Amino acid sequence: MSSLVETDPFAFDEPAHGLRAAQPAHGREVNLLGLAWRSRWLLLLMILVGGGAAWTLLQRVTPRYTSVSRIYVERNLPRLLDAELQVGQSATYLYTQAELIRSSPVLAAAVDAAGNASLETFRDSDNPVGFLHEELSVSVGTQDDIINVALELPNSSDAAQLVNSVVDAYITKYAEQRRNSAAEVLTILRSEKERRDAELEERRQALDDFREQHQELAVQVHDGNVVSQRFSSLSQELNTTEIDLLQAKAIYNRAKKMYDTPQQRPFLLEMAGSEQQALRDIELERQVQELEQTLTAERSRWGEGHPRVKLLRESLAEQSKKLTKKQAAVIEAYVESVRQAYELLDQKRTELQAAYDRTFESATEVSAQLTQLESLKESYERTEKLCDILDERIKEVNLSEEAAGMDNIVSILEVAAPSVEPSYPSRARFLGGGLLLGGLVGFGLAWLRELMDQRLKSVDEISDLLQLSVVGVVPYTEAAGARSHAGQLVSQAPRSAIAEAIRTLRTALHFGLAGHEVKVIAVTSPLPGDGKSTIASNLAIAMAQADQRVLLIDADLRKPTQHIIFDASAEKGLASVLGARLPVSEAIVPSGVASLDLLPCGPLPANPVELLNNGFFSELLETLKGRYDKILIDSPPVMPVADARVIAAISDATLLVLRAERSTRRMSLGARNELWRVRATRLGVVLNGVPQRKHGAYAYGDADGYGYGYGAYAAIEEPASGRRPKKSRALIQATATAAAPEAPAETF
Numbered sequence: 001m002s003s004l005v006e007t008d009p010f011a012f013d014e015p016a017h018g019l020r021a022a023q024p025a026h027g028r029e030v031n032l033l034g035l036a037w038r039s040r041w042l043l044l045l046m047i048l049v050g051g052g053a054a055w056t057l058l059q060r061v062t063p064r065y066t067s068v069s070r071i072y073v074e075r076n077l078p079r080l081l082d083a084e085l086q087v088g089q090s091a092t093y094l095y096t097q098a099e100l101i102r103s104s105p106v107l108a109a110a111v112d113a114a115g116n117a118s119l120e121t122f123r124d125s126d127n128p129v130g131f132l133h134e135e136l137s138v139s140v141g142t143q144d145d146i147i148n149v150a151l152e153l154p155n156s157s158d159a160a161q162l163v164n165s166v167v168d169a170y171i172t173k174y175a176e177q178r179r180n181s182a183a184e185v186l187t188i189l190r191s192e193k194e195r196r197d198a199e200l201e202e203r204r205q206a207l208d209d210f211r212e213q214h215q216e217l218a219v220q221v222h223d224g225n226v227v228s229q230r231f232s233s234l235s236q237e238l239n240t241t242e243i244d245l246l247q248a249k250a251i252y253n254r255a256k257k258m259y260d261t262p263q264q265r266p267f268l269l270e271m272a273g274s275e276q277q278a279l280r281d282i283e284l285e286r287q288v289q290e291l292e293q294t295l296t297a298e299r300s301r302w303g304e305g306h307p308r309v310k311l312l313r314e315s316l317a318e319q320s321k322k323l324t325k326k327q328a329a330v331i332e333a334y335v336e337s338v339r340q341a342y343e344l345l346d347q348k349r350t351e352l353q354a355a356y357d358r359t360f361e362s363a364t365e366v367s368a369q370l371t372q373l374e375s376l377k378e379s380y381e382r383t384e385k386l387c388d389i390l391d392e393r394i395k396e397v398n399l400s401e402e403a404a405g406m407d408n409i410v411s412i413l414e415v416a417a418p419s420v421e422p423s424y425p426s427r428a429r430f431l432g433g434g435l436l437l438g439g440l441v442g443f444g445l446a447w448l449r450e451l452m453d454q455r456l457k458s459v460d461e462i463s464d465l466l467q468l469s470v471v472g473v474v475p476y477t478e479a480a481g482a483r484s485h486a487g488q489l490v491s492q493a494p495r496s497a498i499a500e501a502i503r504t505l506r507t508a509l510h511f512g513l514a515g516h517e518v519k520v521i522a523v524t525s526p527l528p529g530d531g532k533s534t535i536a537s538n539l540a541i542a543m544a545q546a547d548q549r550v551l552l553i554d555a556d557l558r559k560p561t562q563h564i565i566f567d568a569s570a571e572k573g574l575a576s577v578l579g580a581r582l583p584v585s586e587a588i589v590p591s592g593v594a595s596l597d598l599l600p601c602g603p604l605p606a607n608p609v610e611l612l613n614n615g616f617f618s619e620l621l622e623t624l625k626g627r628y629d630k631i632l633i634d635s636p637p638v639m640p641v642a643d644a645r646v647i648a649a650i651s652d653a654t655l656l657v658l659r660a661e662r663s664t665r666r667m668s669l670g671a672r673n674e675l676w677r678v679r680a681t682r683l684g685v686v687l688n689g690v691p692q693r694k695h696g697a698y699a700y701g702d703a704d705g706y707g708y709g710y711g712a713y714a715a716i717e718e719p720a721s722g723r724r725p726k727k728s729r730a731l732i733q734a735t736a737t738a739a740a741p742e743a744p745a746e747t748f
Helices: 032-038 040-060 093-101 104-111 128-135 156-213 226-260 262-279 282-302 307-396 399-408 427-452 459-466 483-487 497-512 532-545 574-579 608-612 616-625 643-650 665-677
Strands: 065-073 136-140 146-153 410-414 470-475 520-524 550-554 596-599 630-634 653-659 683-690
Touching (some): 032 040, 032 427, 040 427, 093 136, 093 146, 093 156, 104 128, 128 136, 128 146, 146 156, 156 307, 226 262, 282 307, 459 665, 459 683, 470 497, 483 532, 497 683, 520 532, 520 643, 532 596, 532 630, 532 653, 532 683, 608 643, 616 643, 643 665, 653 665, 665 683
Parallel strands (some): 470 683, 520 653, 550 596, 550 630
Antiparallel strands (some): 065 146, 136 146
């Protein structure tokens, strides 16, 4: 169920819950398909105009015919020394030939060909060559090596003849040049061959002389010459000797240091080991060991003072002394052998170093000679190879064959013929372009009209723009007869679409206001002519038919309408009650509808705003709330006068009536903002005058905009009869729960 937006009466300049007054969106979204459909007649008209203009232009344009000749140019010129230096073999060869075809000498020869000077094409031309250069098109195929020569002229025969003349001139003009080029190439090759042969002989002689002067370089081993092999061996041996010398020096220094320290000499005996085995007395060492064992055994048996023990001790001391001398001799021999080994290696290193130095000088000299020899050999081989290449190139160039075949290097694949169909203008392209351009212009005009049209087009747009719920959608109808009939359609035509829409609005308000003490409902609109009075009268009748006691107050103290709708007396009414303090019971009149009373406007006062804003009107409403279930106030429009703002401020709820395809964004926003400024509570929107569609769907019509002010508001607000609005632009579903954004405030 759609709900009404409730605002805080104590807020400042904004609606409750932080809803700010929306501003008109200058860049609103446009449905392109919908725009195209709504502007289909304009689009069709502009498409027809564009197609007609294209057809007219087709009849006025002079047709032009294109003749094309397709040729294949062989890359058949002789080569020089290298493939990279070949004449005519570059990547731009074909493009170069294309430019040659368009060159002035070729075009001049084509113009001077027999029969071309009198062609109709050149009749009014002062510069035939320049004209031909400007009109001739020469292109190279992207997927092949074919050159296309094309010419577009009003005369198809002239175009074909000139294209063929250009191709013939190209072949004739450059055939001789190619023959001369071949002869020149052969001359260059022979001259170069003679020079290279002389150079080859000089380098061969230099190589032979150098080998004769350095015959030692001829002696080779498997991996080089003798000097190099010897130098390599000496270098390896010297490295090995230096390493051994370092090891021997380290061993000698250690042995000498241990020998100079008596406490470490026993360790030298162990180091000597097997090296000094011949100097050791093994038998003496065994005897000393046996004596030590025997002495130990006898001492434990007889004691220290026994004669046998003493004898054994003396014998052991004598043998140990001999053994000590023997070991000292072994140690000295070991140290001496280490010293001699060190000195021997040092002497060997000195001799190897001297031999290495001598060999190094010889190897350096030989290396330089070898380098020179290799350089001479390389120069000789390079010159020899170049001479071989020249011989091969000379063999490839047969001057007589090249000269005879030059005319055949250009193959004409397709001879230009007069074209039957014009290449310009293309009817399909002209007509298609005209239709497309007309469609684009039409769409642009439709877009411009859409941007300039500020009328509200749909329920969604209204909800998004105003941030208010659309609680009802009332269709347009051709209400024939008096205004009273349009204002009482609910009772006089209960089965009509308007009556059903009003009852739907009543239901929406009933459930939307459930749970709230809402009795006074103001009905207003942004501008006059939106149908608020007929909405108010029909809604009052619908509520009365729902067994509610309803009072309809005509508070439009400037241009009242309700007394006309209900055919009531206007001698006294609301103005009399507020101004003359007439009892309200005397001003209320029956409406002719059960449970519905009417408080008409009465005589028009001079000061409507003061009467409504003096506080008595508010007290009057409080009094009437006790007598009636619902009080509907037909309020003046919001924008022209301030009356509606005063009434909305003291009402429990306010309905803002908008006219389909008539209410503008600016006026609707202005009315919404004015109601918010006076703290109008529970705002909702009713969309009126929506044209009917089949199957019960409603859509906007193209009703006229607001071209008048409040002064024109004296006439009827709801057309009784007359023209029906134009066809709509966007469908609006007329359902009981019209689509609306989620209520941002308290709902009822």
